[in-house]
Amino acid sequence: MDTLLSDLKKQIVEQLNLQDVKPEDIGDEQPLFVEGLGLDSIDALELIVLLQQHYKIKLANADEGPKVFYSVKTMADYIRTHQQKAV
Amino acid sequence: MHQKDYYITASCRISNQVIHKDRQKIFEDNKPSLTDFLLSAYDHFGFQYPKFYKMDTLSKLGWLASEVLLKNSFPQLHYKPEEVGIVLSNSNASLDTDIKYFDSTKEFASPSLFVYTLPNIITGEICIRNKFKGENAFFIQERFDADFIKQYAGYLLNNNILQCCICGRVDVIQEDYEALLVLIEKSGTGNHVLFTTENIQSLNQK
Numbered sequence: 376m377d378t379l380l381s382d383l384k385k386q387i388v389e390q391l392n393l394q395d396v397k398p399e400d401i402g403d404e405q406p407l408f409v410e411g412l413g414l415d416s417i418d419a420l421e422l423i424v425l426l427q428q429h430y431k432i433k434l435a436n437a438d439e440g441p442k443v444f445y446s447v448k449t450m451a452d453y454i455r456t457h458q459q460k461a462v
Numbered sequence: 463m464h465q466k467d468y469y470i471t472a473s474c475r476i477s478n479q480v481i482h483k484d485r486q487k488i489f490e491d492n493k494p495s496l497t498d499f500l501l502s503a504y505d506h507f508g509f510q511y512p513k514f515y516k517m518d519t520l521s522k523l524g525w526l527a528s529e530v531l532l533k534n535s536f537p538q539l540h541y542k543p544e545e546v547g548i549v550l551s552n553s554n555a556s557l558d559t560d561i562k563y564f565d566s567t568k569e570f571a572s573p574s575l576f577v578y579t580l581p582n583i584i585t586g587e588i589c590i591r592n593k594f595k596g597e598n599a600f601f602i603q604e605r606f607d608a609d610f611i612k613q614y615a616g617y618l619l620n621n622n623i624l625q626c627c628i629c630g631r632v633d634v635i636q637e638d639y640e641a642l643l644v645l646i647e648k649s650g651t652g653n654h655v656l657f658t659t660e661n662i663q664s665l666n667q668k
Contacts, residue, residue, distance in 0.1 A: 392516045392574070393515070394512075394515040413512075417577055427570060428569075428570050
């Protein structure tokens with residue numbers, strides 16, 4: 376399994392206090408908000424903090440949020456793109 | 463205006479690792495930390511509300527007390543959402559969470575802690591859970607003032623602003639905590655006692 380995806384799932388569960396969710400139960404492409412994992416607007420802010428804390432990435436444009444945080448896979452894609460830029 | 467008689471139809475007290483419902487001990491657990499105690503009680507009663515895990519300690523304590531208070535005691539169908547309100551108080555406001563939030567700002571300020579840096583958030587959590595839409599208030603007082611709570615809730619009931627009110631205190635600072643919630647209704651039930659300052663004080667000491 377992709378290490379980044381699995382790390383992200385663990386970090387999301389921990390950062391958002393999702394004590395009734397196991398990381399392995401989160402699908403790679405499962406929507407994180409509303410009909411998917413049911414996250415809310417405060418969780419969205421926590422995901423921004425997660426990106427900064429663990430990956431040193433600042434979300435430059437807030438309008439990108441819905442696309443970046445759509446799923447674990449879209450988050451991983453965003454992290455990879457920005458880590459490549461930083462190299 | 464003359465204040466009519468109202469009734470305490472249910473009560474819940476949480477302190478010293480024990481939960482009382484209507485003066486009867488219904489749960490005890492010697493978990494070393496308050497957080498562990500509250501999680502243990504949540505599991506014991508089989509509540510299903512994932513938001514509970516995200517709450518700060520003050521809201522967890524108040525929410526748990528409200529669930530125990532209302533379970534099998536609250537005739538929800540008797541009331542419209544706007545007829546049920548909440549009047550709470552404490553001495554430490556949200557200081558317990560304020561300190562945790564302040565500590566988090568030294569590295570990454572936590573949005574999920576920030577939203578709990580007001581004590582009245584707890585009334586919102588209880589209202590959201592039960593779909594209550596009536597008047598609610600949270601007072602910060604040096605000491606628990608049963609007479610003030612009685613007067614304030616009595617005014618709301620007397621003026622038909624509310625038909626039913628959850629009153630009491632919910633307080634947390636580090637590992638010190640106390641919660642006392644009483645359900646006040648205009649009609650008595652089999653187990654009711656009169657809504658008086660003395661009866662609130664008596665429940666607060668049990």
